[in-house]
Amino acid sequence: MKIKVIIVDQDTNYTSHMLQVFQTRYADKVEMRVFSDVNSFYANIREAYADLVLYSSNLQLDTAELPESVVIGCLCEQSGIEEIGGVSAICKYQKVDILYKLMLGLFAEKASDMKLKTSGNLVHVTLFTSVQGGCGTSAAAAAYALRMAKEGKKIFYLNLQKFGSSNLYFTGEGTMSFSDVIYALKSRKSNLLIKIESTLKTDPSGVDFFSDCRNAFDMIELKDDEIVSLIQAIGQVGEYEEIVVDLSGDLTERQLKLMQDYADSVIYICDGTMTGIRKFEKFCETIRVIEERKEVQIMNKIQLLYNRYSSKNSMQMEKLPVSLLGGIHRFENVSGRPLIDQIAKMDILRQVR
Amino acid sequence: MKIKVIIVDQDTNYTSHMLQVFQTRYADKVEMRVFSDVNSFYANIREAYADLVLYSSNLQLDTAELPESVVIGCLCEQSGIEEIGGVSAICKYQKVDILYKLMLGLFAEKASDMKLKTSGNLVHVTLFTSVQGGCGTSAAAAAYALRMAKEGKKIFYLNLQKFGSSNLYFTGEGTMSFSDVIYALKSRKSNLLIKIESTLKTDPSGVDFFSDCRNAFDMIELKDDEIVSLIQAIGQVGEYEEIVVDLSGDLTERQLKLMQDYADSVIYICDGTMTGIRKFEKFCETIRVIEERKEVQIMNKIQLLYNRYSSKNSMQMEKLPVSLLGGIHRFENVSGRPLIDQIAKMDILRQVR
Numbered sequence: 164m165k166i167k168v169i170i171v172d173q174d175t176n177y178t179s180h181m182l183q184v185f186q187t188r189y190a191d192k193v194e195m196r197v198f199s200d201v202n203s204f205y206a207n208i209r210e211a212y213a214d215l216v217l218y219s220s221n222l223q224l225d226t227a228e229l230p231e232s233v234v235i236g237c238l239c240e241q242s243g244i245e246e247i248g249g250v251s252a253i254c255k256y257q258k259v260d261i262l263y264k265l266m267l268g269l270f271a272e273k274a275s276d277m278k279l280k281t282s283g284n285l286v287h288v289t290l291f292t293s294v295q296g297g298c299g300t301s302a303a304a305a306a307y308a309l310r311m312a313k314e315g316k317k318i319f320y321l322n323l324q325k326f327g328s329s330n331l332y333f334t335g336e337g338t339m340s341f342s343d344v345i346y347a348l349k350s351r352k353s354n355l356l357i358k359i360e361s362t363l364k365t366d367p368s369g370v371d372f373f374s375d376c377r378n379a380f381d382m383i384e385l386k387d388d389e390i391v392s393l394i395q396a397i398g399q400v401g402e403y404e405e406i407v408v409d410l411s412g413d414l415t416e417r418q419l420k421l422m423q424d425y426a427d428s429v430i431y432i433c434d435g436t437m438t439g440i441r442k443f444e445k446f447c448e449t450i451r452v453i454e455e456r457k458e459v460q461i462m463n464k465i466q467l468l469y470n471r472y473s474s475k476n477s478m479q480m481e482k483l484p485v486s487l488l489g490g491i492h493r494f495e496n497v498s499g500r501p502l503i504d505q506i507a508k509m510d511i512l513r514q515v516r
Numbered sequence: 517m518k519i520k521v522i523i524v525d526q527d528t529n530y531t532s533h534m535l536q537v538f539q540t541r542y543a544d545k546v547e548m549r550v551f552s553d554v555n556s557f558y559a560n561i562r563e564a565y566a567d568l569v570l571y572s573s574n575l576q577l578d579t580a581e582l583p584e585s586v587v588i589g590c591l592c593e594q595s596g597i598e599e600i601g602g603v604s605a606i607c608k609y610q611k612v613d614i615l616y617k618l619m620l621g622l623f624a625e626k627a628s629d630m631k632l633k634t635s636g637n638l639v640h641v642t643l644f645t646s647v648q649g650g651c652g653t654s655a656a657a658a659a660y661a662l663r664m665a666k667e668g669k670k671i672f673y674l675n676l677q678k679f680g681s682s683n684l685y686f687t688g689e690g691t692m693s694f695s696d697v698i699y700a701l702k703s704r705k706s707n708l709l710i711k712i713e714s715t716l717k718t719d720p721s722g723v724d725f726f727s728d729c730r731n732a733f734d735m736i737e738l739k740d741d742e743i744v745s746l747i748q749a750i751g752q753v754g755e756y757e758e759i760v761v762d763l764s765g766d767l768t769e770r771q772l773k774l775m776q777d778y779a780d781s782v783i784y785i786c787d788g789t790m791t792g793i794r795k796f797e798k799f800c801e802t803i804r805v806i807e808e809r810k811e812v813q814i815m816n817k818i819q820l821l822y823n824r825y826s827s828k829n830s831m832q833m834e835k836l837p838v839s840l841l842g843g844i845h846r847f848e849n850v851s852g853r854p855l856i857d858q859i860a861k862m863d864i865l866r867q868v869r
Contacts, residue, residue, distance in 0.1 A: 296649005326795040379798035380805035445732035452733035
């Protein structure tokens, strides 16, 4: 997808700089034209078939002259301004990748033509899950995403834990967050695919992710069917080879649905303590009943990964009802990115199938 | 509630023994009559207004002679027999408290006259919860129940964790489990109150509880509205002063509903690690939005309890949005009952309001 952007600004230093950097860095994403004169802009706008028009806040634009399909935005010199006279505002002076994302975001709010393909998801989805809490499922998932990115794969890391955090592990440029994607999922007015593209951040390792919601409550608003649309949409946005999803819980409907219908691989995390093993056994017992009643296959997707394994308190199960991926020992006094940097070094992560 | 039981058996040693022990131990629960002669039984049954008739498997009983409202069961000499000629069987030779519960269970299957009062729940409900996993919420809840029982309170401990275990902490006589209560909740044919009374076990400490489900899947079948009926019914069964409910999770609908509508006190468990504190903060942020949108009050019910607190990895929050109950340090290399015996000694548990 390539969007056509027109910039109207008398500041020719600015417009020629913009032209140059967008041609260098976003030639395949943005087709940009610039006008320093308003009348010449009016004369050309009908034939330009622009998607987005950004005009300097120093100019008065007669929006009645513009085709209805065009999205408009205002370029202003101060940061922190959201709207000028009912038109969304963007600060002119920002890093080009942020400007690009803000443009996409603006466009996504209004455009709703691009449709989500509802056909099967072709991207490989790997779910990290557990019914045991505190055994480091999120860290294992993030470490796996990191390792795969380092192996050259194009990876999206999707943390669906309501009280989880992607920011704990990954950093990237951008001002938008998962909250914006959740709004887009709920509002048919904005285009989901463009919204995702404009919201996602890229970690220096290459892992793409969404920044944490601005307010934790937004995660509560995310419904089961929206998660399905979300995963399908991510699969269509970035030519990803793999989406790594992180969702633990008490075997909720959502967890079950992901395991059953959307995950190609399921990595179950257990810390090998008595409690952890007992929960895993009950989990398997439950899944077996579900497989029988619903005539679905889940167990054969599951690989067990011991994590936070301690030689003192942990042990391995003797008879395993699923295949064993391996074990990651407990790392003391380290968390966040330094922790997953350590875990990502472990070669067993390459055994995920 | 007192049930009228008739035993028909030619073995007078057995029947007189039964009469004696039931009069000694269950005078307020069971009114028992015994017949050694079948004809004399037939002559008296209409005027006896019996709820339950148990007859020896050596006798042939003509069930057409019995009033329709009477529940019948067969007393046999071997254990492990479930039915004889379509009639539920009970082994004669068992401890009296188990016999009593089996009788109640038999009666509950058929009787469905007793209605659940739908009026407000007068028993105090204390919910132990967390959105953080692995911080010992179940152990804290069980320890609190144990301590309150030791203080002389009549307590029911209700573990609603799908993969949790009450048996880890409490033991009691009986053959039935939470599975039986879940079936009763789903089937209108059996009487819930009697089913609960016949299923519950009593720990030597005095804490009442349900034994773990026979199959973990049964917990998945338990629906949100059934939990409401369950808590109301428990409140009506045992003259409890307090029901201690244990339910953690990703702030599910169920968790929220319990906090909002059914819990009088909410004890939030946090281990004081960075991750734990961040999750608690996000939890509070979310609850505040919910309070505003739904115009409900939750925060003022919550007390924070640090558990598994380690001087090395844990810290206390500076500004607390809820009141602080206190802290329980981490006990190394101990779990199950020995663990909660330790925790129950801590006097801060008396500060729960």
